Amino acid sequence: MATTTAMATAAPKYWSGGKSPYNVEYGKLMMWLFLMSDAFTFGALLIAYGTTRFSANGWPNPNEVFNKYPGGANAPLVFVSIMTFILIISSVTMVLAVQAGQQMNRKKVAFNLVLTILGGVAFLSCQAWEWTTLKLNEHAWWGHNPFLNSNGTVGHQDFTNFFFTITGFHGFHVFSGVIINIVMLIMTLTGFFDRRGHYLMIEKAGLYWHFVDLVWVFVFTCFYLI
Amino acid sequence: MSNEAVLHTNVEGAITHDEHHDEHHEHHHHETFITKYVFSQDHKMIAKQFLITGMVWAVLGGLMSVLFRLQLGYPDSHFPFLENILGKWWVQNGQITAQAYYALVTTHGTVLVFFVLTAGLSGTFANFLIPLQVGARDMASPFLNMLSYWFFFSASVVMLSSIFVETGPFSGGWTAYPPLSALKDASPGSGTGMDLWLIAMALFVVSSLLGGLNYIVTILNLRTKGMSMTRLPLTIWSLFFTAVLGVLSFPVLLSGFILLIFDRNFGTSFYLSDIYISGVGALPNEGGNAILFQHLFWFLGHPEVYIILLPAMGMVSEILSVNSRKPIFGYMAMVGSLFAIAILAFLVWAHHMFVTGLNPFLGSIFVLLTLLIAVPSAIKVFNWLTTLWRGNIRFTPAMMFAIGFVSLFISGGLTGIWLGNSALDIHLHDTMFIVAHFHIVMGVASMFGMFAGIYHWYPKMYGRYLNNTLGYIHFWITMVGAYLIFWPMHYEGLAGMPRRYYSYSAWESFKQFGGLNQFISTVAMIVFSVQILFLLNFFYSIWKGRKVTTQNPYGSNTLEWTAPIRPGHGNWPGEIPEVHRWAYDYAKDGREFIPQTTPVDPNEANH
Ligand code: HEM
Numbered sequence: 001m002a003t004t005t006a007m008a009t010a011a012p013k014y015w016s017g018g019k020s021p022y023n024v025e026y027g028k029l030m031m032w033l034f035l036m037s038d039a040f041t042f043g044a045l046l047i048a049y050g051t052t053r054f055s056a057n058g059w060p061n062p063n064e065v066f067n068k069y070p071g072g073a074n075a076p077l078v079f080v081s082i083m084t085f086i087l088i089i090s091s092v093t094m095v096l097a098v099q100a101g102q103q104m105n106r107k108k109v110a111f112n113l114v115l116t117i118l119g120g121v122a123f124l125s126c127q128a129w130e131w132t133t134l135k136l137n138e139h140a141w142w143g144h145n146p147f148l149n150s151n152g153t154v155g156h157q158d159f160t161n162f163f164f165t166i167t168g169f170h171g172f173h174v175f176s177g178v179i180i181n182i183v184m185l186i187m188t189l190t191g192f193f194d195r196r197g198h199y200l201m202i203e204k205a206g207l208y209w210h211f212v213d214l215v216w217v218f219v220f221t222c223f224y225l226i
Numbered sequence: 227m228s229n230e231a232v233l234h235t236n237v238e239g240a241i242t243h244d245e246h247h248d249e250h251h252e253h254h255h256h257e258t259f260i261t262k263y264v265f266s267q268d269h270k271m272i273a274k275q276f277l278i279t280g281m282v283w284a285v286l287g288g289l290m291s292v293l294f295r296l297q298l299g300y301p302d303s304h305f306p307f308l309e310n311i312l313g314k315w316w317v318q319n320g321q322i323t324a325q326a327y328y329a330l331v332t333t334h335g336t337v338l339v340f341f342v343l344t345a346g347l348s349g350t351f352a353n354f355l356i357p358l359q360v361g362a363r364d365m366a367s368p369f370l371n372m373l374s375y376w377f378f379f380s381a382s383v384v385m386l387s388s389i390f391v392e393t394g395p396f397s398g399g400w401t402a403y404p405p406l407s408a409l410k411d412a413s414p415g416s417g418t419g420m421d422l423w424l425i426a427m428a429l430f431v432v433s434s435l436l437g438g439l440n441y442i443v444t445i446l447n448l449r450t451k452g453m454s455m456t457r458l459p460l461t462i463w464s465l466f467f468t469a470v471l472g473v474l475s476f477p478v479l480l481s482g483f484i485l486l487i488f489d490r491n492f493g494t495s496f497y498l499s500d501i502y503i504s505g506v507g508a509l510p511n512e513g514g515n516a517i518l519f520q521h522l523f524w525f526l527g528h529p530e531v532y533i534i535l536l537p538a539m540g541m542v543s544e545i546l547s548v549n550s551r552k553p554i555f556g557y558m559a560m561v562g563s564l565f566a567i568a569i570l571a572f573l574v575w576a577h578h579m580f581v582t583g584l585n586p587f588l589g590s591i592f593v594l595l596t597l598l599i600a601v602p603s604a605i606k607v608f609n610w611l612t613t614l615w616r617g618n619i620r621f622t623p624a625m626m627f628a629i630g631f632v633s634l635f636i637s638g639g640l641t642g643i644w645l646g647n648s649a650l651d652i653h654l655h656d657t658m659f660i661v662a663h664f665h666i667v668m669g670v671a672s673m674f675g676m677f678a679g680i681y682h683w684y685p686k687m688y689g690r691y692l693n694n695t696l697g698y699i700h701f702w703i704t705m706v707g708a709y710l711i712f713w714p715m716h717y718e719g720l721a722g723m724p725r726r727y728y729s730y731s732a733w734e735s736f737k738q739f740g741g742l743n744q745f746i747s748t749v750a751m752i753v754f755s756v757q758i759l760f761l762l763n764f765f766y767s768i769w770k771g772r773k774v775t776t777q778n779p780y781g782s783n784t785l786e787w788t789a790p791i792r793p794g795h796g797n798w799p800g801e802i803p804e805v806h807r808w809a810y811d812y813a814k815d816g817r818e819f820i821p822q823t824t825p826v827d828p829n830e831a832n833h
């Protein structure tokens with residue numbers, strides 16, 4: 001078809017059909033849309049938290065609640081800052097993995113994926129430690145809030161409820177991300193992507209991973225900083 | 227270079243295609259019964275699966291409404307035979323029990339809104355029409371598309387099973403407001419019934435997400451050469467906006483459900499505060515807010531009504547134009563108004579909450595935004611009417627239903643303007659007026675859109691025609707019946723008759739409506755039986771209907787009519803056709819219709 005080839009060589013008309021207007025294959029577009037959808041899920045949860053807290057008479061002070069670290073207390077927010085740092089670093093290694101994928105460098109992809117997975121696992125372990133400490137030492141759990149409001153009144157019931165639900169939902173996302181990355185690692189090591197000729201799936205996994213990190217920034221801000 | 231190659235290898239050549247696209251080509255690998263009819267990845271088969279599952283639900287949901295209308299129309303009569311069929315839980319002394327009544331109303335609402343008019347409507351037509359009308363071999367991801375159906379199927383199974391549990395299905399209304407939905411002891415249906423309801427709805431959300439992502443991506447990425455966005459038929463535009471609404475609003479419902487699940491099972495108080503249940507005592511929950519759930523619910527709930535309505539609008543636009551033998555009037559205005567509706571749909575949810583104690587100032591903002599929707603709605607109505615104006619109209623059953631849709635949308639839209647005023651809503655909220663409004667504008671109107679779509683595209687789906695005479699009978703009785711059922715409800719509502727009441731016998735003032743209620747219930751039964759007639763027509767014609775012998779029986783411009791009469795998996799045997807013009811070149815330059823695949827003649831007039 002002469003006309004077709006002629007059109008393809010002319011200046012690309014992205015919206016005129018026959019090609020992807022954003023110049024991405026469908027899977028990546030789908031991932032972006034899924035992330036938008038998921039952003040609404042998190043957004044709704046955080047807004048629900050915000051409205052409840054806004055209309056409450058008092059709320060516990062995060063500096064007093066989150067002040068423990070393995071082997072000690074009285075270090076407000078230190079432990080969670082380390083967690084946050086680990087997660088952000090894992091985003092950096094994910095970027096490196098994606099980059100290596102674009103260069104078709106299997107070894108480097110695998111290496112950086114391993115680091116990313118380790119970062120994710122480290123984050124989840126920290127979260128597990130934080131939760132167990134809260135539960136075992138303070139008896140904080142869903143349906144039970146031992147912490148007083150910062151003004152000294154009996155603590156608002158939904159403080160722990162929202163904390164565990166939302167950080168748990170985020171942790172579940174991190175957990176899924178780790179699983180996805182492990183699958184990606186296996187596929188990389190078996191040479192699946194080399195045979196396929198591209199590492200696009202790593203890019204999609206990367207989008208997901210960055211999104212989960214970004215959400216953590218909001219969750220972190222909402223629960224620990226304000 | 228074939229379109230296929232252009233389509234799936236990127237222009238820049240940087241991206242090669244994923245392997246499953248290859249199998250869309252000719253080479254028919256062996257298809258077993260399982261891969262062809264059950265776990266099919268062909269969008270046309272998946273569309274039929276959605277349609278038939280939706281029809282099963284429509285019958286069940288319709289039957290439920292007949293049962294509860296029996297109670298409302300004949301509160302003093304006894305129907306012992308029902309007791310034999312349904313059992314003691316549902317019917318006692320020949321009368322529907324109060325608990326059964328609420329269970330029926332709730333399941334009816336849930337099932338018709340979500341399973342019939344969401345999955346059954348956009349599941350069917352997005353699947354069937356998007357690849358065929360944009361010129362693609364299948365959906366972007368046939369596999370996820372198949373999963374989307376099977377999640378819907380699982381949701382259906384779970385919802386169905388809730389009808390059979392000992393304590394009955396959930397009975398707190400389709401909106402599932404707490405505390406009835408949050409406390410297992412609040413009512414019999416709040417226990418296992420509500421657990422199953424939540425599981426079913428969560429599965430449904432997943433199904434709708436998988437479907438929606440696919441629809442959007444297919445429309446954006448897989449349009450054939452020449453099919454720019456402004457050449458898309460309006461069906462595709464409406465399905466596009468529908469999918470966007472779904473992808474952005476269902477997740478919020480999911481968040482609402484997550485909090486609800488914790489309230490139900492893990493002792494939290496997100497929606498609960500200061501509650502006393504007789505027989506149980508005072509509950510320890512404090513600090514939560516039931517209104518929070520209403521916000522989360524209606525942030526989905528209002529877009530949901532447009533998720534239901536937009537596909538009908540799109541199909542009606544297409545069918546009106548084809549059967550008036552005229553271009554759709556104001557194509558860009560139609561697209562623009564769809565867009566405006568999609569945006570506004572997210573900004574009006576609190577109009578369902580005017581009487582919750584919402585700050586009146588905030589209420590006035592929602593009044594303004596709500597009434598703004600009347601503008602794009604009116605644009606659409608005028609464009610439909612001007613499309614019909616002086617058209618060379620062919621009154622096929624599909625066309626009749628499309629015109630019926632316009633009538634219903636006008637009638638129901640006008641009452642929406644009443645309700646959108648927060649002051650009037652104080653009187654009208656939670657009365658039969660609401661029931662009348664939303665059934666006409668959403669329920670029946672979208673059903674009409676769906677019927678129009680089925681009658682119109684049936685030949686493409688099954689290669690046979692439906693029986694026209696039965697179609698006209700179906701249309702007229704449904705049309706007249708729908709008005710007879712729902713119009714009088716406006717008067718009941720204006721008189722203050724509340725909705726969701728099992729019995730009105732305690733009010734002297736509502737006794738005057740006894741005869742009217744009887745009348746409504748009788749018409750409802752007649753209309754229901756006519757739907758059975760339609761079903762007979764549908765299933766009979768699949769095997770015995772008149773065969774389609776020409777590729778383009780309606781003289782339509784859109785691409786689906788360039789495919790073979792019974793297209794295989796892959797839709798077009800050779801190359802995908804290329805598109806040279808928009809979809810609405812009817813009655814142009816003395817030609818009755820010019821298909822989208824016809825190249826533009828240099829002497830042709832501009833449209
Ligand atoms: C001019 C356009 C419209 C306006 C101004 C409008 C306004 C309203 C308002 C204010 C309510 C809440 C009344 C109350 O509960 O007190 C309502 C209820 C409702 N509307 Fe509309 N509406 C419009 C069009 C539509 C359309 C197009 C649909 C569906 C496609 C629809 C579906 C519904 C439903 C389902 C309900 C009832 C929900 C329930 O409580 O169960 N409306 N409408």
Ligand SMILES: [Cu+2]
Pocket residue numbers: 527528531574575577578
């Ligand atoms: Cu609304």
